[in-house]
Amino acid sequence: FLTELHWLDLSDNQIEGNIPVSNGSNPGLDLLVNTERFHFGKNQLSGEIPARLFHSNMTLTHLLVENNKFTGVIPDTLGFVQTMKMLDMSRNEFNTSDFPSWIPSLQSLTTLVMEKTGLQGSVPASLFSLHQLQTVILRNNKLNGSLEIESAHSNQLQLIDVQNNLIESFTQKPGYPFEIMLKGNPFCNKSGEGTETYCIETQQTGTDSTSLQNCLTIECRSNQVSSRACKCAFPYVGDLIFRAPSFLNLGNIATYETLEKSLMLFFQERQLPVESVSLHNPTIDSDDDYLVIHLQVFPSSQESFNATGVAGIGFVLSRQIFTPPSSFGLYVFSSDGYKYLAETSSGSKKSSSTGIIIGATVGGSVLAILALIIGIYAFRQKKRAEDAAKRIDPFASWDSNKHSGAVPQLTGARFFSFEELKKWTNNFSETNDIGCGGYGKVYRGTLPNGELVAIKRALQGSAQGAREFKSEIELLSRIHHKNVVGLAGFCFDRAEQMLVYEYIPNGTLKDGLSGKTGIRLDWMRRLNIAIGAARGLQYLHDLVSPPIIHRDIKSNNILLDANLNAKVADFGLSRFLGEKGHITTQVKGTMGYMDPEYYMTNQLTEKSDVFSFGVVLLEIVTGKVPIDKGRYIVKEVKDAMDMTKDLYNLHETLDPVVRSGATPRSLEEFVVLALKCVEEGGVNRPKMSEVVKQIENIMEIERLNPYADYASTSATYEGENKGLNHPYTESLFVYSEA
Template sequence: MAAIAQQLLNPVVVFYISLFFLSMNSIVVIVNSAADTTFTPSDNYLIDCGSSSTSNLHNGKTFKSDKQSTSYLSTKSDIQVAVPSADVPSPIYLTARIFVEESTYVFRMVRPGWHWIRLHFFPMENSEFDLTHSVFSVETDDVVLLHSFSITNKTTWIMKEYLLNVTTERVTLRFSPLRNSAAFINAIEVVSAPDSLISDVGSSIVPIGEFTGLSTHSYQTLYRLNMGGATITPNNDTLGRTWEPDLRYLMARGLAKTVSVAPSIITYPEGVSPLIAPNLVYATAIEMADARVTNPNFNVTWRFDIDPAFGYVLRLHFCDIVSKALNDLYFNVYINGKMAISALDLSSITGDLAVPYYKDIVANASVLSDKLMIQIGPINQETGSVNAILNGLEVLKMSNSVGSLDGEFGVDGSKSSSAGTKGTVAAVGFAMMFGAFVGLGAMVIKWYKRPQDWERRNSFSSWLLPLHAGHSSFMTGSKNSGGSQKSGYGNFYSSTLGLGRYFSFAELQEATKNFDQNAVIGVGGFGNVYIGVLDDGTQVAVKRGNPQSEQGITEFQTEIQMLSKLRHRHLVSLIGYCDENSEMILVYEYMSNGPLRDHLYGKNLPPLSWKQRLEISIGAARGLHYLHTGAAQGIIHRDVKTTNILLDENLIAKMADFGLSKNAPTMEQTHVSTAVKGSFGYLDPEYFRRQQLTDKSDVYSFGVVLFEVLCARPAINPALPREQVNLAEWAMQWKRKGLLDKVIDPHLVGVINPESMKKFAEAAEKCLADYGVDRPSMGDVLWNLEYALQLQEASSQAKKDEENRAAAEAATAAAPSPRAVIPPIPTTADVKANADHRSTGGDDDDDEPAAQVHAISEDSGTAMFAKQLTEINGR
């Protein structure tokens, strides 16, 4: 034993023993790292709906039939359908289960926590139902996943992916057919996700700072991109995610360049799990290209369609695979033009190259429009390389303040007994206040005031008009008014309420120069509208109500109720209000180009081009479409006309004046019975006869607007002959004759594309159908107008190309042919001199033309062409 002990104390042996244990420790670290790349879900429900057997997919997933466990499905009436084949990526889309009444799937949870819910839809052709006409909703006990959902294309398959933090012992998926329709589902996935996938903290842009409460929201995946790389399928992602290439969303592709490395060199740091994103994401990137532009400090931009009524978590993935050394790459990240990350230095964060890093950024309505723009660019300082990169991007829609991911209403209180307790105390308090608001009107606004003006001016509500605070459940004070409101956005919305900035009467007197009559820019039933300038230089429109008008009080209340729950690029925004003493004043964003009508006739303004008229019509249609479908219950404007379509400095159209607006009928109703209000010439005749209001009444009025845009004359003109007084009737007569081009605005004659005008007129004609059921939705109208614009732009481009071609041919014909230059016969002395030049190492004959080509390449195409013409004419 002593000999063995002595041998163990030998320095060489000690060294090898130490090395052995060190190696064992290294092995353990590697194993742990490898373990982190795998995830085994505790809950893993994969259901092939309507199938009679198990489906084995090529990616290794096995979907069981919902027949194999009666505990999944609860329904009184359902239909199973199947097709032998279809152009779909998986056999799970070849079967479906159809529901003609409310039905549920119930899944029992092994453990709480984050769970994926993936819903697969394909409207297969079958003899039972035309699934392209199905309209239905899908919700859990707590969250609305889909509202009024439909797929109208028979060849389209869709997968909707959600991430929910499950805190109960079961997950219930409720399918509810709407409008005497049916619901259907092809396959369902309910699968556990890692707890580390979503943390509770992110970064907010407005206000700048830390955002807490991410773990209290539910999410829908809208976009998941692998920048600069190919599609990553669920086979190559441990969590079964799909990452698509970014190319289709990339603007100005010439400014971007793809870069990639071997995935094996990516090293995950401590605190970043490989489950966040696979190494394939970090092994590719988009960087700034050598665009050969004068200013190399440009941005690389991606653009996405979104719904601005929701907040979003933007997860940005970075990994420096472009630098040759540390501390050489510094760049900025912008979201919709606002700085999101300034002077990002990945080296200082990760301590090495090829190390993943990600950042969660929260963007809300104060930052977003109907487009999301992500930009990366250099810091414009002489520090390191002029470059910027992005490896991956995930865009997750956040549930709103009432727990919805589609629409602005939460789960019905009768279906969720705990809905009323989910909001915070603040949410309940404010919900009570809004319930009282309906009954007490302007008195509630006076109650809401605070004694100190500085408090009002410096509160969050001074700068932001939130989206969800004015939801109908707040307005009615129902037991569900608290909704599923949670911390984070929920508290933020509750604290601001949507009333905007409070203005004192003295502030508005100063802004309008004591309501100077010269500042009046509009007059209505509510009162005068003045242009004003706030103390920070912002121009605003100030609508001062008539204190003696009962109509004014009603409109004042309605305007606040409606605009407090609306925010859209094509709706005029309410900035704030004043209710001091007997004054009722609303303050809006200023629309510098005034109403559309002024640009069509009566004001001697420069005529609008046909393209401008199309773009304005499309903008107004988008605003109305949002009113009808984007709000919780839907809103009917009830006074659509060209004076209520306002134009900003860029001629962007926005709907205005919501004083007559009404909530649309609920799912159980077909119309709203109400006294007829509106403007003559625009009134829906069916609404006038029956006093039954629907969103199709707005569609009729918009049809009149379209003919106003086309013909540039008022909807009603009593000075004209009797048959011409009513524009809608008169234009329709000429449309039926096929001679509408005889009565259009003379400024459009010869410049409007006939096919574009035909499509535009067809849209207007459909809007003016006698019965509402025969009229299109505003979504359909919008589609036809956008198509008319495409026809016009295609025609204009073809005409421009033809003009350019003709000009080029004319220039070629006008230019004299270069005269042939006959070189002189070289003398003996010339030959000798040339030989001497070559023998002394002079330039080759090819060098001079090369220099000329290099010089020409530095000129623009136009300058080069002019230079060549000058040389030719000078010979």
């Protein structure tokens, strides 16, 4: 077992004691010859790090032992490990020692972090010539002498941080293409040209990282922040939350600079008014183990963004149109809001007009010129009003918006005016508020004929989402199936975007599983919901021409009608399937449900929906959210699965409501079907038609008619489960629309 282990991660577990090595018949960690990563950071480990742990036959690439209580000397046998890429031994209690002479011999080294490790003496100039070296952090030691960087330094170097040491001199050369931090050294107490460049104040970010801000501190007004260009401004701020980054060392500044650069390039390509971006305070959320990075986006031309700029930036981040570097993985964006909107151009024109009037008055021709100005102003205002009316017309100017595509092709969908929907929802009153998400709110409305409708109202000013809005109108206006939510009409009036659906009274499958609706979903009802949702999805894949890929199947997008029958909803991210059997598109969807193959290749197929539906099936049978505090439902079921045992060893994983009311065979086949749907490769997943057939077979095991309604009303189930504890929680993170 030890010889086959490739990654040992024991970090952040409060483990005490010493690192064991082989002793007689007792095996130790020195047997891990094929292990590539040792992650022991943030524990209570003590004693010396055994020299026998390292040897030339190892394939070790990452050694992270930061934030422990190791003592003694740093073993020089580490110099034998030529595969080492990342070495972090920070914040331990090692003996004071000279800078290790073997470190410059690690030819594969990219990241060296040895903060507060008792190092003294000078840093060898040859260290910076390692051709793959990117980041060196040696702050808070007793390093002295002169810091010298050879002219043949690594062309990948991005940061040298030797703050708070005893370095007395530094050989300066113009045009270093990387950041050097020397604050807190005797060198910085000397005056000289260029000294301030390397001795600036840097902001600590937790215990592991440094702010990416690199301009001199300047005085700004209250609530303003200095940008990278040293300009005071009101930035747009929020948090980027990454669920599963592929790196663990928060101190590698180069990683965040890559993210910064890709963000800035993305904003430039979309012609958004952004001068610069800055990332701060990367931390690991203690509850969910997510990486959280604080983002500041600075305006390009004024001290603050106008409404259009804020809407554009917020849209591309909240809808995950921006794709981060692959090492960061999936993310969500949480905005802090923006209170500092710049004045519009019309405001400045008013000031200009006022100045003209005053000048004309001084000239003596007050009445005539004033009348002329008023006439011109009235004419312009009228033209602006006409232009505004044309812009909000639902079809006349749709093509003028380059982000919205062509005029939507509609079949039977009705156009509603803003005034009509306002009246039918009692001015969008709170009593008619029945739900909300990242797109805005959903209101209950009553048409003049008494029909109930659900009105999905986008956030005001969110016109940037015209493409998704148009997509949902087009799709829903042409599809008609009892297991797909019906579209009554839409509103594209007064800069509002609203979709009017048939009213579905019993909320979402997610709410039903959580107990929020007060309706008990037993096994029979869950099977009926599963077959309904599967048929709705099969209809989109097989019976619509061209086929439709939903792209955001999840329990929150499966609605339950008055009879608790399932209806697939929310087509804002949906796409028509291309002739090649796939679409190449930007990755969108919801974390926990997203097809990993789609995420890696950007190629969307109908099998992407199958994967998401498989996750929904696992929700149905376990009653748990897909992702909760580092737990992933797919992995949890796969790890527990043992087909040689009763109920496949899933007793603790299954929802008690399901376990107590189901035939074991039907449960087992249901889980097997769900796991087939979530196979890593799309080619190994069944088609939706096959999924439908298999659920029908499972229903027949339970002696249920797959083609008949299980119950005529939801009233049978109301109240039976109120007050019960549900394994389903509300901790799901969303990757697109909530």
